[in-house]
Amino acid sequence: MTTPSSPHSNGQHSNGQHAGSGPLGAAPRIGALLDRNIVHTAGRSVRHLVITIDAPLDQTAASRPRLPLNLGLVIDASGSMSGRPLEAAKAAALGVVDALQESDHLSLVSFATSAQSHACNVRMDAAGKAAVREAIRPLIHRDSTDLAAGWLLGCEGIAERLAAAQGVERNQCILLSDGHANRGECDPAVLAQHAHQLRVRGVLTSTVGIGIGYSPTQLQAIAEAAGGRMHDAEQPEEIVEIVLAELAETLSTTVENLELCLQLPEGVVAEVYGTTPATATGRQLDLIVGALRSGASRRVVVKLTFPAGSAGARLPIGVAARWKTPGEEGLHTSQALAVEALFGSAADCQAQPRPTDTTQRVAEQWQAHIQHRGLALNQDGAGEAASEFVRQELEHFRSYCHGLPEGDRLTDLLERFLHTIHRRYDPVAAKEMLFSSYKLSRSEADLRRRKRSSTEEFLRTEEAKANQGQPPQEPRRP
Amino acid sequence: MEPEAFTLQDLATHTGVEPRTIRSYVEKGILPGPESLGRGARYTRDTLDRLRVFLLIRDTFRDVSVDQARLHLQALTPAQIRNLAAGKGKVATLLGPQNSAVKEQHKGDALAYLRGLKPSSEHALFSRTPGKESAGTFPPKHTDPTDQQPLLEQASRALATLAGLASSGRGLRGENWYRIRLTQDIELSVRGDFAPDQLAQFHRIGDALRTLLTKGTPK
Numbered sequence: 129m130t131t132p133s134s135p136h137s138n139g140q141h142s143n144g145q146h147a148g149s150g151p152l153g154a155a156p157r158i159g160a161l162l163d164r165n166i167v168h169t170a171g172r173s174v175r176h177l178v179i180t181i182d183a184p185l186d187q188t189a190a191s192r193p194r195l196p197l198n199l200g201l202v203i204d205a206s207g208s209m210s211g212r213p214l215e216a217a218k219a220a221a222l223g224v225v226d227a228l229q230e231s232d233h234l235s236l237v238s239f240a241t242s243a244q245s246h247a248c249n250v251r252m253d254a255a256g257k258a259a260v261r262e263a264i265r266p267l268i269h270r271d272s273t274d275l276a277a278g279w280l281l282g283c284e285g286i287a288e289r290l291a292a293a294q295g296v297e298r299n300q301c302i303l304l305s306d307g308h309a310n311r312g313e314c315d316p317a318v319l320a321q322h323a324h325q326l327r328v329r330g331v332l333t334s335t336v337g338i339g340i341g342y343s344p345t346q347l348q349a350i351a352e353a354a355g356g357r358m359h360d361a362e363q364p365e366e367i368v369e370i371v372l373a374e375l376a377e378t379l380s381t382t383v384e385n386l387e388l389c390l391q392l393p394e395g396v397v398a399e400v401y402g403t404t405p406a407t408a409t410g411r412q413l414d415l416i417v418g419a420l421r422s423g424a425s426r427r428v429v430v431k432l433t434f435p436a437g438s439a440g441a442r443l444p445i446g447v448a449a450r451w452k453t454p455g456e457e458g459l460h461t462s463q464a465l466a467v468e469a470l471f472g473s474a475a476d477c478q479a480q481p482r483p484t485d486t487t488q489r490v491a492e493q494w495q496a497h498i499q500h501r502g503l504a505l506n507q508d509g510a511g512e513a514a515s516e517f518v519r520q521e522l523e524h525f526r527s528y529c530h531g532l533p534e535g536d537r538l539t540d541l542l543e544r545f546l547h548t549i550h551r552r553y554d555p556v557a558a559k560e561m562l563f564s565s566y567k568l569s570r571s572e573a574d575l576r577r578r579k580r581s582s583t584e585e586f587l588r589t590e591e592a593k594a595n596q597g598q599p600p601q602e603p604r605r606p
Numbered sequence: 607m608e609p610e611a612f613t614l615q616d617l618a619t620h621t622g623v624e625p626r627t628i629r630s631y632v633e634k635g636i637l638p639g640p641e642s643l644g645r646g647a648r649y650t651r652d653t654l655d656r657l658r659v660f661l662l663i664r665d666t667f668r669d670v671s672v673d674q675a676r677l678h679l680q681a682l683t684p685a686q687i688r689n690l691a692a693g694k695g696k697v698a699t700l701l702g703p704q705n706s707a708v709k710e711q712h713k714g715d716a717l718a719y720l721r722g723l724k725p726s727s728e729h730a731l732f733s734r735t736p737g738k739e740s741a742g743t744f745p746p747k748h749t750d751p752t753d754q755q756p757l758l759e760q761a762s763r764a765l766a767t768l769a770g771l772a773s774s775g776r777g778l779r780g781e782n783w784y785r786i787r788l789t790q791d792i793e794l795s796v797r798g799d800f801a802p803d804q805l806a807q808f809h810r811i812g813d814a815l816r817t818l819l820t821k822g823t824p825k
Contacts, residue, residue: 280720287716299716317795322723329716389673407793409634409786412673448671464671
């Protein structure tokens, strides 16, 4: 499985491989390569493993009935949702009911101080749709936010249907929330653990954050560990648009539950860029990629720090994937790919060329990673730590980007973060920039139609505030 | 007739697998850990059976990775594992002719998982009540607290020491997580950058916790 490579043949096709398995067109195409494959014998060389996943196109979707959908819709009905947000969420729910087919089933849950089931496994025939519409209309806001209770109750409706269903269906929960969970289980790590357990048991969850006050930490933890997607709907009118777009993405998903398994050589230290959940067990690293819609591409970049070794010795890195194809019972596993690093002298390391395209992709993911981590620290009130983190990363990032077509732009962006990130950003700006880096790191589209300010524009505003001596943003009190 | 308790060396002798490899299988969650700690640590027959079937899977599907073989093993029921280890039946028959598809867990597993989270005495679904266990965590069953106290204290002290190390060495790259699988559904997660001797200590703690957990499992 190993591709022979000469010391300097580190191009895209010489130290990378592609694999796919299963019926033609039904398996994702997986590729793996290193940005440079020679590592210094003295150790501490940093290289990037770039894994690309291309989901298959569903070319027969239009000519056959789609898979039945077993959907759970979970709506935040806490006090802060009163008024337009809740009305928009109800409108979204009514839109979902209209969009479902007779073979689909819907569970509807709202949550506030406690969770309430309004419809459980209702078949979406005419009578079922009418009953659910009747259940949606009187939905009113209540007090605090027990997000976990609502989400898990929604998943329970899906799980009941999953246990009883004769055939194979898509089992998906969509969770809408505008607030920080402040009741029940709130720890993102625990929520992620439940999401993980439900995902491996066949129930996926996507989340929609509403307004600017939601907790991306909790919603992101759930969506990522549950193999779903996280969306943002700042304005009430966007809720309908986003929920229906998520429904369309769910129905066009051709790869579910995709996980990558990396086998690393002894002594190699790995760090995943972006927010992809990763679990290290000995020399094995498992990454949860989640669901991919028809034709989508996803890129995962893993930073590898190599140990010392003897010149000419090879370090094989194994990459395998497993995933579920909607409509099938089993999990598929790809053939393992092998990518090799090779120990060489300092001169060998210096002489090896860098494939520009791959290096550019790494730089984009790295920049998104720094931005996301720095912003998270900024919003946690750790401005100095955010500043120090960006400064340390920039030292290496700057030299990595040297000579890249987009290198100056990416470096300049981080320089601007460095000069402002010690002050707490405006929450709207921070949320938008966090969301943008999140989507970039996952190669996902922003489903919102309304145009947003760019990260550069938000930074310009923050720079102006700093120059005018305006006090930094006070932390929000959820 | 074979005994019901085995040392690591016994397992190695019965299967021809290096002790350190068996230990790595335990760490990866492929095999259950020992019932007791130290040099005389004892493993159950279930561990031997699972190891034998794991080797059968790797022999049957020549190209299968350790991780893929783990998935195959998890797809088998305890009865199937016992039968296969005893030479009754074939791996290829149970796991299907192709090794590209591994059966998922039973359709009712998600429901069982969710219902298992509900505190039986509470009507408020999944809510955490002050002073009680959080949703999804359970005390080990059928355990004698007096018997386990020293081990718990030992693990607690070691964890406290390592927590200090973790926080002092964490710095800004503190998002690195090191995870040690204890059982199929429980893992020990620690954030930070650690030296090999610190990681070895975590593994010893993992062994202690694994023992506590498996000892409480009803036979």
